[in-house]
Amino acid sequence: MEQRPGGRSARVRDAVRQATLAELAERGYGGLTVENVAIRSGVHKTTVYRRWGSVEGLIADALELAREEPWPMPDTGSFQEDLREIVRLVQSGFADPVAGPVSAAFVTAAVQNGDAARSLHDFFTARHEQAAEVVRRAVERGEVPAGTDGADVIRTAVAPVYYRLFVTHEPVTEHDAVRAADAAAAAARAGVFSALQP
């Protein structure tokens, strides 16, 4: 068994990954083709098919990269403001002309392909866990009841943004983001996410 992590294989891998992201940003998920990625990366089409299998494989691979990227976590001292900041970050991320289509492509791919769905699931599990930190701090400050499920607060806060974007296909303004965050904050304060509630 031979490993060549620094050799030609690695170069090919990087070229294809970069080409995938570039194609995704330019044409979106619908315009992503194995052949175009092969041409842009300078790697032969057969090679891409053999190592990634399909368009969904390319996306699942790119997702693993995205998962490793760090995330700025707000710490304003106010629970509501922290939540607002998180949801605003999600909203503005999708509004961004380059990051937006790439993120949207991940969601689109996961809806159709099981592998991409698993990758995205892991991605969001990590994000929820990370973002739940702002809830833990709020509990310590006494802003929300003890036993509050942090991950579920985050889910509730960001869900309306995704709902508008990918389900109802309505526009999403910053005002919508703030309102969604405020709704989750109000519910958390009311103890809806506390396991101690009946």
Next chain:
Amino acid sequence: MEQRPGGRSARVRDAVRQATLAELAERGYGGLTVENVAIRSGVHKTTVYRRWGSVEGLIADALELAREEPWPMPDTGSFQEDLREIVRLVQSGFADPVAGPVSAAFVTAAVQNGDAARSLHDFFTARHEQAAEVVRRAVERGEVPAGTDGADVIRTAVAPVYYRLFVTHEPVTEHDAVRAADAAAAAARAGVFSALQP
């Protein structure tokens, strides 16, 4: 200009629509093919291509049918219980082995195709407007502040279910549905959805 709403065209149309729904229920969106629909409906493949154009066209057409179907709207006398009932209905709908895949196919199609997205947008606009009735009643009873945006309460209530299903790909239990409804109810009572709030 000749119209033949009761003739062969109408029969073909119905046959194709029914075949589309049956295929969707059996194989889901990924397994939906124009050819299979043509075979199952007994209509020639060329005809389907000419009138519906593609798989997305078939789904957009089926969606228009779905929009016309009436919806049972709860009226329990309690705002929170009404909301719970609505969200539970969404959750159990997707859990249903026959209605679930069809509904999921609509969402999947809309993510990829502009026509389907517009159809789904209209579908949800109608649903939100209809469901906002429970909020109007709650306002009249004094359970939530005047000026509360009913459609947005509904969006907030159901969004976490869709978020889990189509974004994070987490399982959705009835408990999750109830909690999402309760969160929206608590936020509405707190005045988050009232235009009179700053």
Next chain:
DNA sequence: CTCCAATCGCAACTCGTGTTGCTTTAGGCT
């Protein structure tokens, strides 16, 4: 330095989706 196995490049092929030009059928109208 040389070998060698993994990986990549290449060209030809298969297969299924969607298209086109033409013919046939059927239903509304007089």
Next chain:
DNA sequence: AGCCTAAAGCAACACGAGTTGCGATTGGAG
């Protein structure tokens, strides 16, 4: 009842995604 045209059927074709067998290249190990 019979015509007339919109709509459906049909077969042949075009096109592109994905596959396969084989030869070429590369980079690490001895």
